[in-house]
Amino acid sequence: MQHFDISDNQVDFAFANEKDHFTGMLEICPNPHCHCQNIQINFLSNGDGTNKKFDTALNLGNRSIATDLLKEDCDRLLSNRFIDSLSAENWCQLEDSFALLKQKYSESYDFNKHSSSMKFDYNAIEGDGLLVYWKEVFPFETPFLLTLESGSKFVVEESYCLNPHHPCRGLGLTFLPAELIDDRIPQRPISSYDTSSFVYTSYSDPNKADQVDAGSSTSSIHNPIELKDAFFRMASISTGFFKKRHELLKKIYSLSREYYLQPSTVVRAEPKIGRNEACPCGSGKKYKKCCLGSQ
Numbered sequence: 578m579q580h581f582d583i584s585d586n587q588v589d590f591a592f593a594n595e596k597d598h599f600t601g602m603l604e605i606c607p608n609p610h611c612h613c614q615n616i617q618i619n620f621l622s623n624g625d626g627t628n629k630k631f632d633t634a635l636n637l638g639n640r641s642i643a644t645d646l647l648k649e650d651c652d653r654l655l656s657n658r659f660i661d662s663l664s665a666e667n668w669c670q671l672e673d674s675f676a677l678l679k680q681k682y683s684e685s686y687d688f689n690k691h692s693s694s695m696k697f698d699y700n701a702i703e704g705d706g707l708l709v710y711w712k713e714v715f716p717f718e719t720p721f722l723l724t725l726e727s728g729s730k731f732v733v734e735e736s737y738c739l740n741p742h743h744p745c746r747g748l749g750l751t752f753l754p755a756e757l758i759d760d761r762i763p764q765r766p767i768s769s770y771d772t773s774s775f776v777y778t779s780y781s782d783p784n785k786a787d788q789v790d791a792g793s794s795t796s797s798i799h800n801p802i803e804l805k806d807a808f809f810r811m812a813s814i815s816t817g818f819f820k821k822r823h824e825l826l827k828k829i830y831s832l833s834r835e836y837y838l839q840p841s842t843v844v845r846a847e848p849k850i851g852r853n854e855a856c857p858c859g860s861g862k863k864y865k866k867c868c869l870g871s872q
Contacts, residue, residue, distance in 0.1 A: 579591045579592060579593040579594065579595070580598070581663075581664075581667050581670070583603075583670050583671070583674050586602055586603040586674060586678055587600060587601070587602055587603075588600070588601050588602070588603060588618055588620075590659070592658070592662060593662075597622045597623075597629060598622065598623050599620040599621065599622050599623075599629075599631075600620065600621060600622075600623055601618040601619050601620035601621065602618065602619070603616055603617075603618060603671075603674055603675070603678060604616070604617040604618065604619075605617075605675060605678055605679065605682075606856075606862075606867050606868060607682045607686065608682075608686075608691070608694050608856075608868060609679060609682050609683035609686050609714075609715050609717075610694050610695045610714060610715070610716070611694075611867075611868050612716050613867075613868060614636060614637035614638040614675065614717075615634060615635065615636055615637075615643050615646055616634070616635045616637060616643075616671060616675060617632070617633070617634045617635075617643075617646060618632070618633050618634075618635075619632050620632070620633065620655075620659075629655075630652075631651065631652040631655040631656055631659075632647065632648050632651045632652075632656065633647070633651070633655075633656040633659055633660065634646035634647050634656075635660065635671065637668070637671060637672050637675055640663075640668050641660070642656065642657065642660050645866075646866055675717070676717050676718075676719060679715075679717040679718070680717070680718055680719075683715055683718065688828065688829050688832055689832065691857065692832035692833060692835065692836040693833070693836050693837070693857055694857060695714060695829055695833050696833060696837060697709065697739070697830060697833055697834070699834060699837070699838060702738075702739055702740055702830075703740050703741070703742065706738070706740070708736035708737060708738055708747075708749045708777075709736060709737055709738075709739050709826060709830070710734055710735070710736040710749075710751075711734065711735050711736065711737070711822060711826065712734050714826060714829060720732050720733060720734055721733040721734075721735075721808070721811075721814075722755065723752070723804065723807060723808050723811065725799075725807055729754070729799065730754070730755035730756070731752045731753060731754060731755060731799075731804060732752070732753050732754075732755050732758055733750060733751065733752055733808055734750075734751045734753075735748060735749065735750060735751075735819065735822070736748075736749035736750075736751065737749070737822075737823045737826055737827075739826055739827055739830040741827070741830075741831065741834070745779075746779050746780055746781045746782075746820070746823070747777060747778070747779055747787075748777070748778050748779060748780045748819055748823075749775065749776070749777050749778075750775070750776045750777075750778065750804075750805055750808060751773050751774070751775050752773060752774045752775075752776075752799075752801065752804045752808075753772065753773040753774075754772065757772060774789075774790060774791050774799070774801040774804065775788070775789070775790040775801065776788070776789055776790075776801045776802065776804070776805045777789075778805055780816045780819035780820055780823070781816060781820075783805070783806075783809045783816065786802055786805065789801050789802065850864050850869075851864065852864055852869060856868050856869075
């Protein structure tokens with residue numbers, strides 16, 4: 578690739594040793610809950626006046642072409658050539674832009690209109706006290722990074738109680754040494770690692786610690802309580818911040834619960850969506866071209 582740049586979700590590039598420059602806008606699924614990592618770009622040249630154009634679709638999860646999303650009249654030769662020309666740095670740029678765009682959609686998403694876009698394990702949450710991780714609902718939001726004075730770094734994920742019958746202000750914090758995570762867009766929850774440590778506290782009283790789990794290898798080096806205290810000393814963290822996030826998750830849970838549960842609290846069958854019907858996430862695309870396979 579001779580030139581590659583992304584600004585405000587616009588991609589500009591040129592193949593090596595060619596005059597044509599191509600410009601296109603990134604398009605992704607606007608559903609902030611969707612776990613797909615697909616990007617679509619419609620490119621148009623702005624070089625010698627020939628107005629060359631081609632479409633491409635990428636899967637950031639395996640850094641490859643998303644064949645099932647390509648249009649039937651797509652110029653596959655140019656599309657494949659574009660993808661083959663991407664360097665590791667280019668892929669990282671696309672991943673960063675994808676994450677920022679997902680976060681932007683999260684901030685403006687109409688959860689009232691799309692109450693069916695997220696489904697929970699209602700019985701486990703309300704019967705077994707299952708905590709829900711923020712990352713389960715917003716999978717592509719950048720996690721917190723805690724850096725200690727010693728230089729040790731930990732990725733931090735938060736979890737909350739969404740049981741509508743428990744007006745608690747509990748906050749679960751899970752810590753994992755940052756060097757154990759390789760992906761720029763981590764898909765595996767850090768709570769699934771044996772080496773993660775956990776503290777259950779309260780955002781209204783951060784000094785509280787009702788439950789502590791040091792994990793299999795961090796206990797001898799870093800006390801989970803000390804990690805919690807260091808986390809709350811971060812300048813960008815406030816108790817009001819977590820209260821706002823907790824209330825948003827409770828709202829999403831309430832809307833989802835109302836949609837999927839009948840008055841008898843029996844989960845009703847999820848309406849079947851045809852492959853060629855409009856995707857329920859609100860993207861305007863067909864279901865088969867959007868969230869099918871990621872539900």
